[in-house]
Each structure stands twice: as C-alpha cells, then as structure tokens.
Amino acid sequence: MSLPHAILTALVEKPSSGLELTRRFDRSIGYFWSATHQQIYRELGRLEAEGLIRALPGQQPARGQKKSYEVLPAGRDELARWTAAPHDPKPLRDTMLLRLRAAAVVGTAGVEADLRRHLELHERQLAEYEAIEKRDFPPGRDSAEDRLRHLVLRAGIDLETFWTQWLGRALAEFAELPGDGPA
Amino acid sequence: MSLPHAILTALVEKPSSGLELTRRFDRSIGYFWSATHQQIYRELGRLEAEGLIRALPGQQPARGQKKSYEVLPAGRDELARWTAAPHDPKPLRDTMLLRLRAAAVVGTAGVEADLRRHLELHERQLAEYEAIEKRDFPPGRDSAEDRLRHLVLRAGIDLETFWTQWLGRALAEFAELPGDGPA
DNA sequence: AGGATCATGTAAATCGTTACATGATTAA
DNA sequence: TTAATCATGTAACGATTTACATGATCCT
Numbered sequence: 001m002s003l004p005h006a007i008l009t010a011l012v013e014k015p016s017s018g019l020e021l022t023r024r025f026d027r028s029i030g031y032f033w034s035a036t037h038q039q040i041y042r043e044l045g046r047l048e049a050e051g052l053i054r055a056l057p058g059q060q061p062a063r064g065q066k067k068s069y070e071v072l073p074a075g076r077d078e079l080a081r082w083t084a085a086p087h088d089p090k091p092l093r094d095t096m097l098l099r100l101r102a103a104a105v106v107g108t109a110g111v112e113a114d115l116r117r118h119l120e121l122h123e124r125q126l127a128e129y130e131a132i133e134k135r136d137f138p139p140g141r142d143s144a145e146d147r148l149r150h151l152v153l154r155a156g157i158d159l160e161t162f163w164t165q166w167l168g169r170a171l172a173e174f175a176e177l178p179g180d181g182p183a
Numbered sequence: 184m185s186l187p188h189a190i191l192t193a194l195v196e197k198p199s200s201g202l203e204l205t206r207r208f209d210r211s212i213g214y215f216w217s218a219t220h221q222q223i224y225r226e227l228g229r230l231e232a233e234g235l236i237r238a239l240p241g242q243q244p245a246r247g248q249k250k251s252y253e254v255l256p257a258g259r260d261e262l263a264r265w266t267a268a269p270h271d272p273k274p275l276r277d278t279m280l281l282r283l284r285a286a287a288v289v290g291t292a293g294v295e296a297d298l299r300r301h302l303e304l305h306e307r308q309l310a311e312y313e314a315i316e317k318r319d320f321p322p323g324r325d326s327a328e329d330r331l332r333h334l335v336l337r338a339g340i341d342l343e344t345f346w347t348q349w350l351g352r353a354l355a356e357f358a359e360l361p362g363d364g365p366a
Numbered sequence: 367a368g369g370a371t372c373a374t375g376t377a378a379a380t381c382g383t384t385a386c387a388t389g390a391t392t393a394a
Numbered sequence: 395t396t397a398a399t400c401a402t403g404t405a406a407c408g409a410t411t412t413a414c415a416t417g418a419t420c421c422t
Binding site: 002005006008009012013029030031032033034076079080082083084085086087088089090091092093094095096097098099100101102103104105106107108109110111113114117118121122144145147148149151152154155156158159162163165166169170173177178 | 185188189191192195196212213214215216217259262263265266267268269270271272273274275276277278279280281282283284285286287288289290291292293294296297300301304305327328330331332334335337338339341342345346348349352353356360361
C-alpha cells in the first residue's frame, strides 16, 4: 500500500501529469520506489475518485490530452497520517542470493558471468548517485528538506556500495572455487 | 518467477512437506526469500503437475495428512538452468526511504519513533545472523557449498549492518532538526 | 470428550508486469 | 501526408497478501 503514497509525495513536491510522473519514477523517485506508467495511471484514477487529488482546472479531459494533477488537503492529510504510522520492514527477497544458494546444490556453472554483469550495473548506479550527491548536495547548504533528501540518497549510495563490495567478494570466492560440479 | 526455484532449492537440499517448507522459509531460506504457506502449497501443486517434483511414495493423499515432496531430475535440470540464466537486479522499493522523502514535504511528526523501532529490529536481526555465522561457519572448514552459503549469510549480515548504521545516522539528523513543521 | 495444535488447503482482493489500443502533436 | 513520438489509457495475467475452512493428531 505504498504506491498511492509515493504518488502523493511526488505530486506534493510538484503537480504533474501522468507521463511527467512516469519520468520522475524513472529518476529521483525511482531510486527508492519504482512504478510503471500503467500503475501510475490506474492509481491516479483511484486517488481522484477518492478525492485525494484533482486534475488542475482549465483542462479538457480528452484522450491524448495532457492532464496534470495536484494534491487536495485530504490527500496531504492522508500522506502525513501514513508517513507517521508504524510499518514493519519487509523481509528481503533477492534473486541473486537465492541463485547462489541454489548454485551450492546444482553447481556454479554460468553464475559467474552474471555476477560480473551485476557488479558492473551496481558500479554504474553508484557512480550516478555520487554524481547526483555532488551536484545537488554541496556542503554547507542544509535546509531541513535538503538534509532529509540527502539522507535518502545516502541510503542509495551505501546500498550500492554494499553490493559492489559483496559482488567483488563473491567473484573472489569463485576464483578460488574448484570447477562447476554440483557441490 | 523465483518462488518455484526457491522451493526447488529447498527440496533439493532436503525433501520436505508443505509445513516443513513453511518453517524453513521462516528461517534460513527466509533470510533471502520469504513465502507464506499459501504460496507454498499452491506452488507445490504446480510443480507436481509439471513433473518437476513428486510426493514421496508410500503416503496416502488425505487432507490433513502429511505429504512430503522430492525433486525429480527434470526439476533439478530446471533449477540449474534458471540459476545460470541472467536476471536483471530488481529496482529498490523501500517504504522507510519513501516515508522520509514524504516527511520532507509533510513534516517529520511521528517518524522518529518508528526509525527507533526499526533500528532495534535490525539490530536484533544482525545479532541473530552473527550467531548463526559463529555456529555454522567456524573458520577452517570450507567445502564449496559451505563457502557459497557463507557468502549468502555475509550478504545478510552486511545488509543489516548497513541498516543499523543508516538508521543511526538518520536518528542523529533528527536530533539536530528543528520541530515537526512541514519542511 | 474437548481443546490446542498440526497440516493442508480455498477464496478473494490487491499489486505488479506485459502486451496492446488510441488520440494528439510534431517534424520530415 | 505519413511516420515518429507524446500522452493516456485497457486488458489480461501472474504474484502476493489476508482471511477463512477443514481434517488429523495429541494432550488433558
């Protein structure tokens, strides 16, 4: 039940159309919450029906016409309520870890190449986050919003750092391992 | 499409009944792939229908009767194929990070208590993983399977370490922040 | 005999992904 | 004028979650 609140957050930050939201969910928002345009349009419809957002006035609702939304007071209240409410952390679900556990019983053939590919992907992501940090959070300027957003970006940086280190360690292990046998 | 392969991995490690699998998905398997008993029973049915697993012979299929499964050769082949195939890493989706981003626009009231609660939960999880590491992976003994399983556990330990550190930093930020205003 | 727990399922709702459909705008 | 792209959707399916249902076994 987080997608509607991700959209509310994005719209409070800046009223947007469905496609603009989609773009933002591929960039900054997407660093901690991803969504496709199909999810976004469906959810925009629901949020509007519930009276939490509304289309900006002065726009005809024709298909193919741009339609921007803004958050209504009820939407802001709901977002504040959700943000303050306790939520349990979700258990981890990671395919690569599962594949390594599987490799322990069916053999390691083929996994190493994908470990290397993942390492490259995470290194690229890490470099992108660090560029954003340098650009958007220079030392000194620190409003409360800035510090919170910087904190979120730090989580992304630290997580990508973890993955690059762990994948490096995994590849080092593979180098020492015997062949591809099922054990 | 990873749940069937998580179940195959578990069953290759040791043939089990649905409830036994459920218990294992609350313990070791669950450290990187969680599943409820409803998912597990449904998937066991599918895997059996596809001829990848079978009920251990010599058991009547009555309701409420324990029924154990083992992996057939076709199941082991499918698991090896899936393990070797490339998979893209899934984008991050984390509720706490989203809530902090939301807090930047609707105010931080109430979040701090849950940050503290999460910190405790992650500290407990980290302690549990470290106890397992001490118990199951003493230095010296290192078969190929052991090294791979240890690697997976290390990921869990490092991830929990990241969270405890990041949550600590977040709480330190909150201590320096002004009141609960929407910015 | 009765209740707790073990064990296996069913049903319904929501969420997420993939594929497809359709109108509007812009540029060759 | 036609092709590409912008923009908004629909449809279908699979995965996940929550709630409920039911038989078997064990203990008192």
